Amino acid sequence: MDIQWYPGHMDKAQKEVQSKLKQVDVVIELADARIPRSSRNPLLETIIQDKPSVIVLTKADLADPKVTEEWKQYYRDQGIEAVDVDSKHKKGLHVIKEAALQQTERLQARWKRKGIKPRAIRAMIIGIPNVGKSTLINQWIGKKTAKIGDRPGITKNQQWLKMGKEMDLLDTPGILWPKFEDPYVGERLAATGAIKDELLDLQDIAYFIIGICQEYYPEKLLQRFGLEDKPRETSLEWFEDIGRKRGALLAGAEIDYEKAGEMVVREFRGGLLGRISLERPDDEISE
Ligand code: G4P
DSSP states (O other): OOOOOOHHHHHHHHHHHHHHHTTOSEEEEEEETTSTTTTSOTTHHHHHTTSOEEEEEEOGGGSOHHHHHHHHHHHHHTTOEEEEOBTTTTBSTHHHHHHHHHHTHHHHHHHHHTTOOOOOEEEEEEEOTTSSHHHHHHHHHTTTOOEEOOOTTSOTTOOEEEETTTEEEESSOEEOOOOTTSHHHHHHHHHHTOSOGGGSOHHHHHHHHHHHHHHHOHHHHHHHHTOOOOOOOSHHHHHHHHHHHTTOBOGGGOBOHHHHHHHHHHHHHTTTTOSOOSOOTTOOOOO
């Protein structure tokens, strides 16, 4: 994560988002499909208030598809439309526009009632750093989309991207911070690479990833690391077997935890362990 968040930066980011919000009809909020809860901004609901919004679960190619469906249902149960996308392979992008337009149906009906001439719906993307905002915008607009000029009363230098005739998208996304001071959240953000590596102990993050795999995806660990299928009680046993199998050893055949940890984290982030979700809607979280 390139941005270091300090109170001053957070304040500035929030004001920037609020000023962009005034120009749009609908907010497209991105969250990482592997950690939808942890990758959302804690204040976003307060900031956007009752503006129509859609949650887009990004990097769905890396998340457990079954759990992603559970998350979408979880949000829909709260009256929030949620869709999932895989920008890397351009999958699911078409549904974002449909979902966003659907959220503005009431607004469009109001225009009609008042005899206001319909115009393209204005949308903006919001998300924490590294959630996939630029990738999604680039893949979504493709090469066909022409930039359209500044509009009266709208911040200069800001461009609108034409998404067909029904929607214009603000070309610069809103960036907000995650709730990284919360250890539950910090651990998950770190595992996905949303926090700078220098700030973390990769061994701890590897333990965390192994712990989740041990509980939900033991077969993925067995397969990826070619481990023997035998009972293992603790994450440490898994960790050590992985280290041994991969030759992450110090003098005297002692496990090189640092090296093994770095390997597990890197392979998880690259999707090499398979599709893994690190949080679920029914996880117990202490407030
Ligand atoms: P941001 O604008 O929100 O900060 O995020 P950005 O699009 O830069 O994406 C952050 C990282 O996430 C990038 O990887 C990007 O390739 C990856 N990413 C974005 N969307 C997807 C997706 O749908 N699936 C997968 N698997 N990855 C995705 P990077 O390693 O930082 O950069 P790069 O080496 O890919 O260029």
